[in-house]
Amino acid sequence: MGTTTLxxxxxxxxxxxxxxxxxxxxxxHEWGVGGVRS
Structure with a gap:
């Protein structure tokens, strides 16, 4: 699980x-990458 997160x-x-x-x-940001970050 830790490896996946990393x-x-x-x-x-x-x-x-x-x-x-x-x-x-x-x-x-338009594609939602900003949402994924947070």
Missing amino acids: TKAVLMIIRVIWFRANGIDAKA
């Missing part, structure tokens, strides 16, 4: 960095 956290961080690197952070 994996999800890492994937979330990578996703955020990827979105920001591509300049579509706003789109990420």
Whole structure:
């Protein structure tokens, strides 16, 4: 269970960095990524 949580956290961080690197952070929020973070 701990590994799954860690994996999800890492994937979330990578996703955020990827979105920001591509300049579509706003789109990420539209897709509900912001809700997933909190």
